[in-house]
Amino acid sequence: MTATPRLRLKQPSGWFAAGCEVREAAMLLSDSAFKLFMWFCLHAERTSGTICANESDLASTLRKTENQVASLIEELIAAAICRRLERGGIEISDRFWPYERVAADPAADARAYIATVKRLLLQHACVQCAFTPADEKLAEQWRRQAITLEQVDRAILLGTLRKYAALLNRGRGSPITTLHYFTSLIDEARTFETSSDYWRYMKNKLADLEHRWKRGRSQGAPDVSAETK
Secondary structure (H helix, E strand, C coil), rough: CCCCCCCCCCCCCCCCCCHHHHHHHEEEEECHHHHHHHHHHHHHHHCCCCEEHHHHHHHHHCCCHHHHHHHHHHHHCCCCCCCEEECCCCCCCHHHHHCCCCCCHHHHHHHHHHHHHHHHHCCCCCCCCCCCHHHHHHHHHHHCCCCCCHHHHHHHHHHHHHHHHHHHHHHHHHEEEHHHHHHHHHHHHHHHHCCCHHHHHHHHHHHHHHHHHHHHHHCCCCCCCCCCC
């Protein structure tokens, strides 16, 4: 009797265990939603089945609009395949996650949240912040208050957008040096209900103002006219 040859993976790392969970999801979802589900599966943390992602990031990665991504996520939620986490991000439900979950580590969760807040803050050129222990403490306070990373991202977007407008209009000014600068904007980001199209417009506006400010600094003559509405 000929022995069955042992199968070998061409790529031993980065693969996902697609079994009955994936087959069931394929029966429940539209093609586009199933594609998003598989993207979540391939990128989620294996020990928890969670992924830190928002509509804006996913739209850019998947080459879809934020509205399309939001609609697909709602389809996943309606099918009880995924759920939104209060702290931000997506969790795949046990029924559709093939791996055994490891009990959550609160300390690791806090570190990940704080690290993401730091990244969101320092990605802007008008921010010159050392991210001190006081900033870390504020970020942890926001996490305990169940402020999502998306809300933090939007608060930082609003703050940096207004800072660039002020810098360009005045021709000079000081950079943002602390996370506390955005404290008053957190409530605005949490309560300001508007479409994802608005936030996409605001991000494009921010990119434009940041480019103009950088160009002005390199030329030694900042653009002195800017508006944000």
